[in-house]
Amino acid sequence: EADIYQTPRYLVIGTGKKITLECSQTMGHDKMYWYQQDPGMELHLIHYSYGVNSTEKGDLSSESTVSRIRTEHFPLTLESARPSHTSQYLCASSVEAGGSGELFFGEGSRLTVL
Amino acid sequence: DQQVKQNSPSLSVQEGRISILNCDYTNSMFDYFLWYKKYPAEGPTFLISISSIKDKNEDGRFTVFLNKSAKHLSLHIVPSQPGDSAVYFCAASDNYGQNFVFGPGTRLSVLP
Numbered sequence: 261e262a263d264i265y266q267t268p269r270y271l272v273i274g275t276g277k278k279i280t281l282e283c284s285q286t287m288g289h290d291k292m293y294w295y296q297q298d299p300g301m302e303l304h305l306i307h308y309s310y311g312v313n314s315t316e317k318g319d320l321s322s323e324s325t326v327s328r329i330r331t332e333h334f335p336l337t338l339e340s341a342r343p344s345h346t347s348q349y350l351c352a353s354s355v356e357a358g359g360s361g362e363l364f365f366g367e368g369s370r371l372t373v374l
Numbered sequence: 375d376q377q378v379k380q381n382s383p384s385l386s387v388q389e390g391r392i393s394i395l396n397c398d399y400t401n402s403m404f405d406y407f408l409w410y411k412k413y414p415a416e417g418p419t420f421l422i423s424i425s426s427i428k429d430k431n432e433d434g435r436f437t438v439f440l441n442k443s444a445k446h447l448s449l450h451i452v453p454s455q456p457g458d459s460a461v462y463f464c465a466a467s468d469n470y471g472q473n474f475v476f477g478p479g480t481r482l483s484v485l486p
Contacts, residue, residue: 269415293473300383302376303418303463303476318473350417362408363465363474365417 263287266351266366273341274374281336281369283351292334293363295350296320303350309334341373377401378466380477387484393451395480397464400445404466408474409438409449412461421462422449454484 264285273279285292290311295303305318309328323345324338334353338345348370352363379398387393397407405426410418424431424438424447431438437450451458464477 266417295476300478302378302478305473308473319475352417361467362420362423363410363418365410365419367417368415370415 264351264353264364264366266349266369268369269367270370270372272372272374275340275342277341277373279338279341279371281349281351281371283334283336283366284332285334285353285364285366286332287353287364288331289353289355289364290331291354291361292328293352293354294318294324294326294334294336295352296322297348297350297368307336341371343373346371346373376477377404377475378464378477380462380464380480382480383478384481384483387454387482389456389484389486390453393449393454393458393482393484395449395451395462395464395482397447397449397477398445399447399466401466401468401475402445403468404475406467407438407440407447408465408467409436410463410465410476411458412463412479418463451482454482456484456486458482459484 267282292309294307297303304320306322307326309315350368351366354361408423409421412418422436440447461479463479465474467474
C-alpha cells in the first residue's frame with residue numbers, strides 16, 4: 261500500500277484567501293507531482309519535482325506554486341484563491357519519471373472556492 | 375491535442391460479464407502504459423501496466439492488450455464485479471523520462 265498523504269481532504273474557502281495543500285510521502289521517492297482533475301476530464305500535470313530544490317511547471321498552466329525543501333514533502337500554494345481554482349488536486353510520487361515506473365497517488369484534496 | 379484518448383466516457387456491464395475499456399494514443403514514442411482505477415473522492419490506484427515489448431499482460435481478472443501498430447490498448451475485466459464500478463484511466467509514458475500522460479477516463483458501471 262502506498263504511503264502518500266494529502267491534507268486537507270476537503271476545503272471550502274472564500275475568494276482571495278491563501279491556501280496550502282499538503283502532500284507527504286514516506287517511500288523516499290525523489291519524484292513528486294501535482295495533478296489537477298475536473299470531473300470527467302483527464303488528470304493534468306501542473307507541477308513536478310525530481311528532487312530537493314527542483315521544481316518545474318507541468319503541462320497545464322497554473323497560478324499555484326510549489327516547493328520541495330525536503331524529499332518527503334511537496335506542498336502546493338495558492339496565494340489568492342478564485343472560483344476557477346475549484347477542482348480536485350492529486351499528489352503523486354514515483355521512483356521513475358516514466359519508463360517502467362509507477363505513480364502512487366494520495367487520496368486527493370477537493371478544493372471549492374466560493 | 376489529447377495524446378491519450380478514451381473515447382467512451384461511460385460503459386455499463388452486467389455482473390459476471392466481460393468489461394472492455396479502450397484507449398488510443400497518438401504519440402509513437404510512448405512505450406509504457408498503465409491503467410488506474412479511481413473511486414469518487416479518492417486518488418487513483420494502480421491496476422496493471424504493459425511495456426511495448428509485450429502485447430499482453432495479465433493479473434488475475436485484469437488483462438491488458440497492446441496493439442502498437444494501431445496505437446491502441448484495451449483493458450479486459452473478467453468476470454466483472456459490482457466493486458469494479460469506478461472511473462478507469464489509461465496513462466502513457468516513454469523511456470526518455472517523459473512524465474505520464476493521462477486519458478480522460480471511462481466510467482464503468484457493473485450492474486448486479
